[in-house]
Amino acid sequence: MNQFQYVRPTKQKAAIDALAKDTSAQFIAGGTNLVDLMKRGVMSPQKLVDINKLPLNKIEKENGGLRIGALASNTAVSEDKLVLEKQPLLAQALKAGASAQLRNMATVGGNMLQRTRCYYFYDTAMPCNKREPGSGCGALEGINRMHAIFGFSDKCIAVHPSDMSVALAALDATVLVSGPRGDRRIPFVEFHRLPGDTPQKDTNLEQGELITAVDIPDGPFTKNVHYLKVRERASYAFALLSVAAALHLDNGTIKDARLAMGGVAHKPWRLNEAEKFLVGKPATEETFRQAAAIAMRDAKAFKHNAYKLKLGPNSIIQALKNATAAA
Structure with a gap:
């Protein structure tokens, strides 16, 4: 070091x-x-x-929603009464991430900014455009079983590792930042970037900007929610693939829906078209199967991650079934 x-x-x-x-x-x-x-x-x-002395760890009601300070720990957020009442999907996603010891230390802002766990990014002997722009992508022709099936480029096929961020993308969160040019608000789905030609840039933060909080609007997703994380072992493993599912049900009919996936792209992957399809449909396995097919329509696999093309729709269906049964 x-x-x-x-x-x-x-x-x-x-x-x-x-x-x-x-x-x-x-x-x-x-x-x-x-x-x-x-x-x-x-x-x-x-x-x-070190920003730990800044007063950015509150969790409170704000402007018809929930405001979570950037320095709130993952443990504090996952166990907070307001979060459990208003945004249980977020609590589930946080509890699925890392170990209890890491959740005690990790913060909301840091969780959002964590970098990919791609083996080629971590191995400084291997080419990686994210670590060293212009050096190449070792994963393209290498062992790519953990890698992206959506939104990748010929420069990078790495995935974002955060569980929490998948839930925040599904819940229409907004990121509050402060920087040399003042304060601004970034919709969560626009906070992280796809790799394109600049995979070294993970987010749309500008130089010197500090995440201060995350706002989540109140909504009807307080009961029928589920965060499904598929991993190689039961504890402390990053997702091969994950699904955040939230439904607003009325007598078995889907009035509103939110869906996002993790472990499939350089950023949390919101399933907008599948959400639109679900609205007004009965909460049945056949409906979920059709929604999953829509969600996976643009997915493309590499040599070692073709299993995600089958795991993806099956996981979406299971997450939606679990959300339906949750209440």
Whole structure:
């Protein structure tokens, strides 16, 4: 690990200024991903700006919804009474992620910013356009069983690893950020990027911007929800594929629906067309099967991840069945 400066500001402006003036600097909170990347030589920031002294850990009602501070821990959010009452899908997704020890340290903002777990990204001896732009993508012709089936490019086929982010994408969340040019709001589905020609850019944050909170609007998705995570072992494993499903049911008819997938793209993958199809239909396995077919219409596999083309629709159907039965 390279030497680096360490600063711990107590004011939000000071933290933003520290990053804005130094393009090699990084914010650090729980450090559950960044420290690993530094140890492996994947990232080498010259300065760490510790933001744990900033007052950004509240979970409260705000503007007809729920506001969750960027420094709230994953454990705190998953166990909060307001979250369990208003946004149980988010609580389920958080509890599916990592180990209890990591959830105690990891923060909401850090969870959103965690980087891919692609083996080629972590192995500095291998080519990776995300780690070193222009070097190539080792996964394209390599072992790519964990990789994307949606939204990839010839520069990168890595997937985003966050469970929490899949739920937030489904729930129409908004990210609040503050930076050198002021405050702004980013719809969650626009926060993360597809790889395109710039896979090194994971998000649409600008230099020096700090995530301060996430807003989730109140909705009818308080009972019939389910987060399904398919993984190779029962504990502390990243998803081969996951599905966040939320239904608003009225006497067996779907009045509204939210669906998103994880482990399939460079960002949480919202299934908009499948959602539209579900509205007004009966909550039956046949309906779910048709919705799953719509959701998977544009999926394309590589040599080692063709199993996702079958696992994907089966997981969507099962998640919707579980959500229907949840109440």
